[in-house]
Amino acid sequence: MKKLINKVDSIVDEMLDGMTAAYPQYVKRLEGLNVLVRAKGATPKVALVSGGGSGHEPSHGGFVGRGMLDGAVAGEVFTSPTPDQVYEAVKAVNGGKGVLLVIKNYTGDVMNFEMAEEMAADEGITVEHVIVADDVAVENSTWTTGRRGIAGTVLVHKIAGACAESGAELSEVKRVAEKVIANVRSMGMAVNACTVPAAGKPSFELAGDEVEIGIGIHGEPGTHREKISDVNNIADKLLEKIFAEGIYAKGDEVAVLVNGMGGTPLMELLVANKHVKAVVEGRGLKVAKTIVGNYMTSLDMEGFSVTLLKLDDELKKYLDAPADTPAFVQF
């Protein structure tokens, strides 16, 4: 294993300190905790908290800032954060209007975030949660009951975050987050597996001419392996499964996220995006906004995912609203 790290045990700790060292204008770390919150502290609005295992950077700490998250909780690599850490995040960001937890659908995450919600409720803090399960690849997985939450989660952060920033009540922010969740679908693939530092070797081995389709963001298996082909052909397969959901129709406006898995050069993501846009437009939809880059990664995995979000005027307004975070800035 060749990684740019010091000790395996201290990666998450050093990563979080590296984030606050880089972006003190955006984030600060709660002392003794793996929690990043806005540098300026709690604000009198509905607060958003997300998080999960580490290894998905810039998710989720990179999205803490104006117009997106108020707090992000980092577990160990690919490991759910503990309930007490989530609870501390909730307490720190609560500005009196309640807190919305944005949870990716993994069994451990759901359990621990819900426990934190109960702990906070016992303290009189109003907390609600939404669960993102945008990955159409598999219906259940080694890590989940139901579908997995992957890159579409970033669009929940963006849109629900803008809604919260606008001064909306908790019920309204939750409604908007759930609307995103109902309209967002993703699917990914891998050219090469990731190496979990503590394991020291790739999560799986692909042959020199093989790719894995329907991969998750933890190196967990996809739907199948196949011979590598043109990226256009690969993107077609991902999009076909997304369109099979039946929620994207001719005339719809969509947002597109072409997400890198961490080790994929931007050049390749851009090549993929050319075709993704052509296919989406070829089906009679309009691409209102595109985001290309590393947003929900899987350590050093090489591969990408495609996310489509059907927009209405409300979602579009919040998607286009300003955001100012380490990893996503928009005027």
Next chain:
Amino acid sequence: MKKLINKVDSIVDEMLDGMTAAYPQYVKRLEGLNVLVRAKGATPKVALVSGGGSGHEPSHGGFVGRGMLDGAVAGEVFTSPTPDQVYEAVKAVNGGKGVLLVIKNYTGDVMNFEMAEEMAADEGITVEHVIVADDVAVENSTWTTGRRGIAGTVLVHKIAGACAESGAELSEVKRVAEKVIANVRSMGMAVNACTVPAAGKPSFELAGDEVEIGIGIHGEPGTHREKISDVNNIADKLLEKIFAEGIYAKGDEVAVLVNGMGGTPLMELLVANKHVKAVVEGRGLKVAKTIVGNYMTSLDMEGFSVTLLKLDDELKKYLDAPADTPAFVQF
């Protein structure tokens, strides 16, 4: 070779179309050319044009937009753009106040950009150029006479771009660009080599426990190979050589860029940044701004570079000025 591409011959073409497909609000492509310019066309200010071989995405097309570049010219992978393409870029962005070319110091780039400058001068367009040579690793290289231009170039785009946006004259923008160049130094390393698509195999082979120190951004050799060690130790070596330049002293304010080579996870860059900041501050300097991420890449190379820029009030003002481009946005 497993890459997310279609045909090797069409990568640059599809990458550029993928960029305009993603960011039509920022960039448009000059018809039949590998040139991206601002979507809104030429503006009545000094225009900045940069570029070079492709494979360094988001450089340079990703920095076309308000507060940074006006045009970016893309050669084939790791190949200088031809003079006629640079010339067309200059013509397209010229708003009447002249054009500054920002050239990375590679023999081919310097020759072709200077030829374009002459062609434009023949047409009555005032063009000046600056040459970035920030890489302290080697004094001459297989690709250059003198030092190579690497990630520090992005800071030239940012600061000279903000100066141009402020309405400054060409001589002033050039002076500011040269001040950045005089005060910026970088050095990089690689954990794994990149694979040039047309070659189909890695540019060099490193053993499973080896890294290359002082690497360039084209897979060209560094200063030496050594056994991989803690990233803190590696960062120390890069910083030591940068500090040996003698231009950064106690009490100075600096900007830090921890740049990924394309295949390096953000988690690892953040771990590196924690130490970089500690070392810089340990020497009595103040880190006024940090940027961490993939800005000047080398295809799928895994590794990183560290850049320091000594700031004065003028450079700081322009560094902090707003920017709105596909790959760098700042309020």
